Each structure stands twice: as structure tokens, then as C-alpha cells.
Amino acid sequence: RGGQAHAHEANMVDHCPVCGSRDIRMRPILWPELIAEWRLEPHEVEYVDRQQGQHCGECFCNVRSMVLAVSVMRAFRFAGLFQDFVLEPAARELAVLEINEAGALTHFFARLPGRHLACHPQVDMMNLPYDENRFDLVIHSDTLEHVADPVRGLSECRRVLKTGGLCVFTVPIVVGRMTISRTGMPPSYHGDPSVDRRAFLVNTEYGCDAWAQVIQAGFAECRIVSLDYPTAQALTGVK
Numbered sequence: 001r002g003g004q005a006h007a008h009e010a011n012m013v014d015h016c017p018v019c020g021s022r023d024i025r026m027r028p029i030l031w032p033e034l035i036a037e038w039r040l041e042p043h044e045v046e047y048v049d050r051q052q053g054q055h056c057g058e059c060f061c062n063v064r065s066m067v068l069a070v071s072v073m074r075a076f077r078f079a080g081l082f083q084d085f086v087l088e089p090a091a092r093e094l095a096v097l098e099i100n101e102a103g104a105l106t107h108f109f110a111r112l113p114g115r116h117l118a119c120h121p122q123v124d125m126m127n128l129p130y131d132e133n134r135f136d137l138v139i140h141s142d143t144l145e146h147v148a149d150p151v152r153g154l155s156e157c158r159r160v161l162k163t164g165g166l167c168v169f170t171v172p173i174v175v176g177r178m179t180i181s182r183t184g185m186p187p188s189y190h191g192d193p194s195v196d197r198r199a200f201l202v203n204t205e206y207g208c209d210a211w212a213q214v215i216q217a218g219f220a221e222c223r224i225v226s227l228d229y230p231t232a233q234a235l236t237g238v239k
Contacts, residue, residue, distance in 0.1 A: 013228050016056035018069050018082040018108065023057035026050070037188040038205065044174055050231045051172065055104075059083075064170045064234075065105040067227040068141055071168045071234040074225060086111045094136045097160065099125055102141040109139065125153040130160045138167040142190070144213075145171050145204045154217035158239050167219070167237040175230040177207040211235060 015022045029052040035045055055062040061069070069082035078085045085091055086108050096115040098106065109115050116135075123129065125140075125147050138157045147153040157167040172190075182188060182202055190200045210233075214222040219237035226233045 013054065013063055013066065013231075016059060016061060017066050017073075018061045018105065019056060019059040020081045020083075021056050021058035025055055025057045027053045027055070029053040034188070034190070037186070038174070040174070044176070047228075047231045048172060048174070050228065054231075059107075060104040062103060063227055063232045064141060064172075065103040067225060067232040067234040068102060068139070068168060068170055069105055069108075070227065071223075071225040071236055072137070072139070072166075075166050075168065075223075075236060082108055095134060095162075096137045096139065097128075097130070097135045097157075099123070099138065099140040099157075100143045102139055105141070126156060128156045128160055132159045133162045134160050136162055136165050138165070138169075140167075140169045142170055142172060144169060145202050145206060146190070146200060148203055150204055151213050151216045154213055154219070154237065158218050158237065161239045163239055165239045167214075167239075168234060169236075170232070170234050171204075171206045171210055173206045173208070173210050173230075173233050175208050175233075177205075179207045179209050179212070180205050 013024060016024065028049050030045055030049050040048065051063050053062065073082060073085050076090065078088065092113055094112060094114050096109060096112055098109050098115055098117050100119055102109065125143065126149055138161060144150045144153060154167065161167060181204055188202045190202060211222040211224060214235055214237040217237065219239060221238040223236040224233055
């Protein structure tokens, strides 16, 4: 048990891997209706709130953006901060597709000359308007759960990737359960409950088997990177 506690503490977010700041702040994100719709237990509320609400006071990236950044850097064997990674010559040669803005991390992706931003509803993730074998890297963050057919969405990401290319993404994962479709269940939405949330309809609730959809979509490999387990996981599909 002591070993488990030590491993958890070692994985805690004590600085921002994007900009290096140690000004880590927390604000609650979840609201009672979503907690009820998602059927979250108190310990699940606590770590999902950290996933979405714990953030850097300097660059404003939350933990899910941080784990996305760490996954990209590890994939390209870069040891350092993401703000420096995007200045690297090798990174600046990448053809990158960012599907919807990846939280506050989008400002850093925007510094890459080869980054292309595709946003809903102009671009449908299930029918991407790009030639196959075009991109080195496809990025999306907390988008796939809103896609009607997520495996098709991921297969489209794979189609537009070059051989050896990477699809790096996050979905909100409740690690103690299995992935389910919300088909036939009452509508549930993410996003600010005070605004029009029709674009944030949740089609899939992700659990510990989220990786399976990556393989079902045709990727040869799926990698998982975690920050402050069970707070935030990012998945990487390798073509």
C-alpha cells in the first residue's frame, strides 16, 4: 500500500509541462445535473473535476491539456516543455491536423507552421475533407465522445495520417467502468449549462476500455499516457 501511495504522489501535477509554471490552481467544473447523468461516485467526481478544472495559472492549460502535451512530446522523444517543443526544427516540419481547439493548448499548436485547425460544424470528423496520407499528427481533445460514430471518426483520423503517423487525443475516462453508448438514454451535454449546448451532446461515455476503439479503427498500436492517475489519460493511435 505504501508503494501505491508513493507511485501516486510521484505522478501528481506539481508543475505545468507546457510552460513550466508551478502556479497550479483548481476550480470546480462539474455541476449536479451532469454528475447525476454521468452517475459519478464521489471519488469519481473528485478526479474528473481535477482533470478538467486543475490548471496552470500562467498558460491556463488544464490537466487534460497537459497530458496531451506530454503524450506528443514523448511520441517525438522530446524532454522539456511543450512551449519549447513547438520551436524545435523537427516539430516545425510536422503537418498537424487539430480537430477542434485543444483547450488552451491550441495557442501552442498555432505556433507550428504546418498546423491546420478544423472545427465543427464546418468539418465533420466522420468525413474529413482531406486526402489520405497527408498529416504526421492528428490532435483532438475531449471531442470523440460527441461524435455519433467514434470508431468511424478515428478511422478517418487514421486515413489522413501518413504511415507511422500519430493520432493523439483525450476523452474523459471514468476508469472504474466500461465504455457505453448513450443511445436510448436521456440527452446529456458537456459545456456550460447556461449556453446552447446542442453541439456538446454526449454520445459515448468512456471507461477503461477506451483503447479498444483505437484498434477497431485500424490503428496498429495504442499507447496510454497518464498524469495523476486516475485523473487524466491521453491515447495515441499509431498508423
